[in-house]
Amino acid sequence: MNAKLWLSALVAYFLFFGALLFLVAHFRDAEATGPAQPIAFSHPVHIDTVGLECNHCHRTADRSRHAGIPTVEICMECHASAATDRAEIQKLTRYWEEEREIVWERVHAVPWHVYFAHKPHIRAAVECRTCHGDVEYQPRIRQVRSLKMGWCVACHRDREAPTDCWVCHK
Numbered sequence: 001m002n003a004k005l006w007l008s009a010l011v012a013y014f015l016f017f018g019a020l021l022f023l024v025a026h027f028r029d030a031e032a033t034g035p036a037q038p039i040a041f042s043h044p045v046h047i048d049t050v051g052l053e054c055n056h057c058h059r060t061a062d063r064s065r066h067a068g069i070p071t072v073e074i075c076m077e078c079h080a081s082a083a084t085d086r087a088e089i090q091k092l093t094r095y096w097e098e099e100r101e102i103v104w105e106r107v108h109a110v111p112w113h114v115y116f117a118h119k120p121h122i123r124a125a126v127e128c129r130t131c132h133g134d135v136e137y138q139p140r141i142r143q144v145r146s147l148k149m150g151w152c153v154a155c156h157r158d159r160e161a162p163t164d165c166w167v168c169h170k
């Protein structure tokens with residue numbers, strides 16, 4: 001074989017693997033983002049840029065089973081005046097004017113036969129990030145822990161929290 005042929009074989013080889021790597025990265029990324037939401041709400045923007053704490057929006061984590069999803073009213077406390085020139089905020093404003101709640105795509109859920117409550121965990125100072133990862137790096141919220149029984153029980157053992165079956169299966 002002459003040098004030219006070798007060279008084009010080499011180029012083809014790199015192009016092929018380049019394309020393969022690109023595809024793998026692409027699909028890995030797609031897997032690493034959560035579902036699209038009716039409004040392109042961003043945790044990174046509200047936590048890093050705006051500087052909000054979680055409980056500004058998730059208000060009931062320390063006192064109830066659910067952390068709570070904010071109402072449109074909470075958004076409008078700022079967005080009646082903030083960033084009103086942007087398309088997603090105009091969409092948000094229409095929900096407000098039409099008195100419609102936003103139906104957010106649910107990301108985390110344990111099956112019906114499992115009892116999970118936020119309150120005892122927040123009271124025991126388990127941090128949000130332990131179970132939800134760093135949401136300030138998740139433009140779309142995604143599930144980062146398995147939420148399987150083994151995961152719950154392993155931490156309960158470590159932290160000397162109860163491991164009787166009925167604690168989580170009422």
Ligand code: HEC
Pocket residue numbers: 037041043046047052053054055056057058069070104105106107108109128129132135136140141
């Ligand atoms: C400005 C309001 C706001 C702030 C501040 C905020 N969130 Fe959220 N959060 C939302 C909204 C709206 C949703 C639903 C849409 C979505 O999933 O992006 C949500 C969804 C979530 C979900 C997914 C819920 C599900 O469907 O399973 C988690 C987990 C979460 N937030 C954690 C946090 C944590 C941890 C913090 C603080 C570091 C935080 N959030 C701060 C508004 C907020």
Ligand code: HEC
Pocket residue numbers: 039040041042045046049050052057070071072074075076077078079082083086087088089092
């Ligand atoms: C405490 C004030 C505050 C609250 C509460 C708040 N936001 Fe924001 N939000 C902001 C500010 C300020 C910006 C602009 C940040 C920037 O880009 O500089 C912003 C940006 C946005 C953007 C990005 C707009 C774009 O296209 O760039 C969206 C979408 C948004 N907010 C949706 C929401 C929703 C939905 C809620 C309620 C769940 C909410 N916000 C609650 C202050 C707030």
Ligand code: HEC
Pocket residue numbers: 054055058061065066067068069108109110111116118121122126127128129130131132147
């Ligand atoms: C011990 C693990 C753990 C910790 C700590 C935790 N979460 Fe959760 N979170 C979960 C699980 C599990 C679910 C799904 C619960 C279900 O299906 O009822 C969930 C669901 C949610 C949801 C959606 C449903 C709801 O409850 O409103 C939001 C929002 C949320 N978490 C926010 C937070 C925030 C904010 C914090 C910190 C203040 C936090 N979580 C701390 C495990 C945890």
Ligand code: HEC
Pocket residue numbers: 110114115116117120121124126130131147148151152153155156159160161162167168
């Ligand atoms: C990172 C550690 C950790 C993880 C993960 C975790 N827990 Fe817990 N859990 C705790 C701690 C700590 C307590 C508080 C125990 C106490 O009050 O002494 C607790 C308490 C509880 C309680 C209340 C127990 C009581 O005293 O009645 C329930 C119910 C519970 N967890 C369910 C779950 C379920 C279901 C999961 C998985 C979906 C889970 N936990 C995951 C650490 C964890």
Ligand code: HEC
Pocket residue numbers: 110111114147148149150152153156162163164165166167168169
């Ligand atoms: C700390 C919380 C916790 C405790 C304690 C716990 N479980 Fe679970 N269990 C879960 C969660 C979360 C799931 C659902 C996720 C999964 O299937 O792993 C589950 C699922 C199950 C399932 C269904 C499995 C399947 O494949 O669908 C069975 C059966 C079960 N648990 C039995 C038990 C028994 C028996 C005990 C006592 C020895 C126990 N659990 C203790 C959290 C717990």
